[in-house]
Amino acid sequence: MSRTLRYREALREAMIEEMERDPNVFLMGEEVGHYQGAYKVTEGILEKFGEKRVIDTPIAEGGFAGLGIGAAMVGLRPIVEFMTWNFSAVAFDQILNNAAKVRQMSGGQYTCPIVFRGPNASARQVGSQHSHAMEHFYTHVPGLKVIAPAFAADAKGLMKTAIRDNNPVLVMESETLYNTKGEVPDDQGPIPFGVANVVRTGKDVTIVAYSRMTHVALEAAEKLAKLGVSAEVIDLRTLRPLDEDTIVASVKKTHRCVTVHEGWPYGGVGAEISDRVQRLAFDYLDAPILRVASLDVPMPYNAKLEQQCMPQPERVVDTVLRVVHRG
Amino acid sequence: MAKILEMPKLSPTMEEGVLSAWHKKEGDAIGIDDLLAEVETDKATMEFRSFDKGTLRKLLVTPGATVKLGQAVAILGEPGEDIAALEAALGAAVAPVAAAPLAAPEPVPVHAEVEAPPPTTAARVAPPRVLSKGDFLTRTDREPEYEAPETARGEIHASPAVRKAAREQGIDLAGAVGSGPHGRVILDDLSKISAPLVAKTPVAQTGELRAPKSVALSPMRKTIARRLVESKQTVPHFYLNIDVDAAPLVDLREAINRDLASAGDEKPLKISVNDLIVRGCAIALKRVPECNAQFTAEAILLHERIDISVAVAVPDGLVTPVVRDANQKSVTEIGAEVRELAGRAKGKKLKPEEMQNGTFSISNLGMFGIDSFAAVINPPEGAILAVGQVRDEPVVKDGSIVAGKKLAMTLSCDHRVIDGAVGARFLAELRALLTHPLRLLA
Numbered sequence: 001m002s003r004t005l006r007y008r009e010a011l012r013e014a015m016i017e018e019m020e021r022d023p024n025v026f027l028m029g030e031e032v033g034h035y036q037g038a039y040k041v042t043e044g045i046l047e048k049f050g051e052k053r054v055i056d057t058p059i060a061e062g063g064f065a066g067l068g069i070g071a072a073m074v075g076l077r078p079i080v081e082f083m084t085w086n087f088s089a090v091a092f093d094q095i096l097n098n099a100a101k102v103r104q105m106s107g108g109q110y111t112c113p114i115v116f117r118g119p120n121a122s123a124r125q126v127g128s129q130h131s132h133a134m135e136h137f138y139t140h141v142p143g144l145k146v147i148a149p150a151f152a153a154d155a156k157g158l159m160k161t162a163i164r165d166n167n168p169v170l171v172m173e174s175e176t177l178y179n180t181k182g183e184v185p186d187d188q189g190p191i192p193f194g195v196a197n198v199v200r201t202g203k204d205v206t207i208v209a210y211s212r213m214t215h216v217a218l219e220a221a222e223k224l225a226k227l228g229v230s231a232e233v234i235d236l237r238t239l240r241p242l243d244e245d246t247i248v249a250s251v252k253k254t255h256r257c258v259t260v261h262e263g264w265p266y267g268g269v270g271a272e273i274s275d276r277v278q279r280l281a282f283d284y285l286d287a288p289i290l291r292v293a294s295l296d297v298p299m300p301y302n303a304k305l306e307q308q309c310m311p312q313p314e315r316v317v318d319t320v321l322r323v324v325h326r327g
Numbered sequence: 328m329a330k331i332l333e334m335p336k337l338s339p340t341m342e343e344g345v346l347s348a349w350h351k352k353e354g355d356a357i358g359i360d361d362l363l364a365e366v367e368t369d370k371a372t373m374e375f376r377s378f379d380k381g382t383l384r385k386l387l388v389t390p391g392a393t394v395k396l397g398q399a400v401a402i403l404g405e406p407g408e409d410i411a412a413l414e415a416a417l418g419a420a421v422a423p424v425a426a427a428p429l430a431a432p433e434p435v436p437v438h439a440e441v442e443a444p445p446p447t448t449a450a451r452v453a454p455p456r457v458l459s460k461g462d463f464l465t466r467t468d469r470e471p472e473y474e475a476p477e478t479a480r481g482e483i484h485a486s487p488a489v490r491k492a493a494r495e496q497g498i499d500l501a502g503a504v505g506s507g508p509h510g511r512v513i514l515d516d517l518s519k520i521s522a523p524l525v526a527k528t529p530v531a532q533t534g535e536l537r538a539p540k541s542v543a544l545s546p547m548r549k550t551i552a553r554r555l556v557e558s559k560q561t562v563p564h565f566y567l568n569i570d571v572d573a574a575p576l577v578d579l580r581e582a583i584n585r586d587l588a589s590a591g592d593e594k595p596l597k598i599s600v601n602d603l604i605v606r607g608c609a610i611a612l613k614r615v616p617e618c619n620a621q622f623t624a625e626a627i628l629l630h631e632r633i634d635i636s637v638a639v640a641v642p643d644g645l646v647t648p649v650v651r652d653a654n655q656k657s658v659t660e661i662g663a664e665v666r667e668l669a670g671r672a673k674g675k676k677l678k679p680e681e682m683q684n685g686t687f688s689i690s691n692l693g694m695f696g697i698d699s700f701a702a703v704i705n706p707p708e709g710a711i712l713a714v715g716q717v718r719d720e721p722v723v724k725d726g727s728i729v730a731g732k733k734l735a736m737t738l739s740c741d742h743r744v745i746d747g748a749v750g751a752r753f754l755a756e757l758r759a760l761l762t763h764p765l766r767l768l769a
Binding site: 255264265266282283284285286287290291292293296297319325 | 506
């Protein structure tokens with residue numbers, strides 16, 4: 001049996017179930033407790049578990065990220081919420097130099113079982129400094145796992161896996177997905193990392209996306225079907241580790257690949273996928289691998305320009321038409 | 328208010344022009360429609376006239392410079408008006424054009440517009456660098472640029488998936504032009520290109536049709552296919568025919584051969600009509616060098632050497648050994664060299680460099696009984712002469728019909744290099760030489 005849950009409710013359920021399962025799991029961040037979460041993801045958790053396990057922090061990401069890493073090193077399992085991933089920039093040194101490296105640099109004497117989570121990428125008119133797709137920075141770093149679910153069930157299952165993982169896991173949520181509804185099995189357990197989902201099958205082109213862009217890709221695939229182009233859509237779910245086998249198997253079938261993500265194109269996740277595909281499926285390609293990304297500029301505040309900068313279904317359609325040579 | 332004058336479009340196909348001369352100098356008052364400069368376009372030398380009035384404040388390009396459409400060439404303003412901002416906007420110091428010698432253009436930094444112009448008087452205006460080619464802004468929609476149709480590069484242009492399928496199915500992609508961008512062969516095209524070289528499983532006999540015998544392509548056949556497709560698809564051929572009185576030529580050949588035979592050698596050299604034609608073409612090319620030319624995207628190359636490729640039939644195709652500096656060799660030297668090259672060609676003993684870099688070709692099918700034909704140009708050469716057999720024909724001589732000899736020749740010309748009148752001039756020279764063949768020996 002399953003229930004219809006909002007994406008934020010699925011995340012909340014995962015955290016509650018894991019906090020019930022393991023008393024070492026605790027939650028901290030700005031406004032996660034008494035305010036019930038800036039985006040209400042953590043609503044009701046303070047009431048359920050009390051102030052010892054749900055901690056409101058000052059506005060000091062570098063400080064509480066470091067606090068969480070220290071707690072993880074001595075055996076606790078913190079879930080650290082960034083109000084948005086944009087603010088993790090001031091905690092970047094902690095994540096890059098402590099969370100990602102302490103296990104290796106201590107020769108395995110320490111582990112760092114910590115979850116950093118929060119909404120990522122563009123919201124609506126939050127300006128250039130608050131619209132970053134931060135996954136491109138973090139997937140660059142060995143030692144970090146990065147996940148970006150697109151659907152409620154995946155959000156729940158992957159969050160559970162993240163909390164149980166003995167390494168730092170970064171959960172890229174999305175402000176514009178929090179309210180979306182999806183079917184979540186009653187017994188939704190942990191979902192293994194590194195397994196992508198083919199969310200639409202097709203034969204002419206493989207569109208690789210994740211997080212909110214999975215929905216954009218599906219919308220584009222619907223439009224493409226009307227144009228006679230059969231698009232397969234892969235929802236990566238996990239960005240690092242990356243399920244290259246699923247991507248490569250699909251491209252071997254379709255012979256064409258387009259990646260879709262928010263964030264700038266230079267050296268992003270799409271570029272990484274392009275490397276894997278050209279290397280592992282070179283002989284199967286019938287067209288260059290093309291990327292749909294946010295335009296290579298700071299995000300404008302103006303609503304229309306913002307929409308122009310973000311990948312839209314129309315731009316995905318245009319890009320796919322170029323690789324199937326029907327532009 | 329001062330403004331920048333840009334290179335206008337002076338012909339419908341113009342993309343750039345050479346500003347050959349300025350007709351005004353800095354400080355001159357300019358009226359509407361005044362002649363500012365002369366510009367050599369792809370079509371002709373055109374007048375560049377002013378659409379505005381004012382004072383010519385600054386010339387930005389030197390005569391002789393190649394200027395892109397829309398590129399700044401001058402600043403027009405009022406006397407004494409401050410044009411520093413405009414100059415700065417152009418991204419480099421602007422110096423009087425007369426301030427020779429001109430320094431080589433400095434590479435302009437990407438953000439040149441925010442830097443102060445360097446205080447040099449000899450610097451030349453470098454064209455402002457455009458940030459549109461993906462060098463600063465990452466653009467995921469930029470397409471590759473191709474200099475020429477893909478077939479002209481002599482390379483196979485096919486997607487990796489097509490190449491794999493071709494390898495597995497034994498399909499030869501040489502010369503294939505697909506429906507993808509710039510002729511790329513894509514999977515959709517594969518079924519249309521070519522049947523497999525060797526069918527993997529014998530085709531079952533169905534109905535009345537018997538399967539044709541499949542002959543594998545030799546490397547030479549592939550090269551011929553590729554180069555001739557390239558030539559016919561990318562070189563605009565046109566053809567000029569002449570039919571010359573060959574009696575003097577035949578007489579001279581016989582006289583020379585009699586003389587060679589009388590020298591007492593055991594195996595005396597015999598020259599052919601073709602050797603005389605090679606010699607004739609060499610002299611004619613010297614006189615009409617426009618036919619000894621090659622087209623490139625940037626320029627026409629007029630060769631200083633006259634290296635004539637002579638097509639030689641060999642068992643599974645043909646090759647074109649080259650007689651180098653044919654204009655500096657006598658008829659007997661040419662005859663001996665062609666004989667030697669053809670002998671080795673038939674034994675496949677020619678080195679690649681002996682068959683490359685000719686500047687003009689001659690193909691003679693006279694020995695096969697062909698009266699007249701047109702040949703395909705041998706790229707990158709600009710022309711090829713197709714020579715038929717010497718025919719017995721009635722000719723009119725001094726008002727009466729007598730038995731005579733005729734020789735038909737067709738010159739195939741690359742119209743990008745050789746125009747009709749130029750080709751005709753070459754053939755007129757050749758006709759004069761062949762009908763007065765003692766001139767070949769001079």
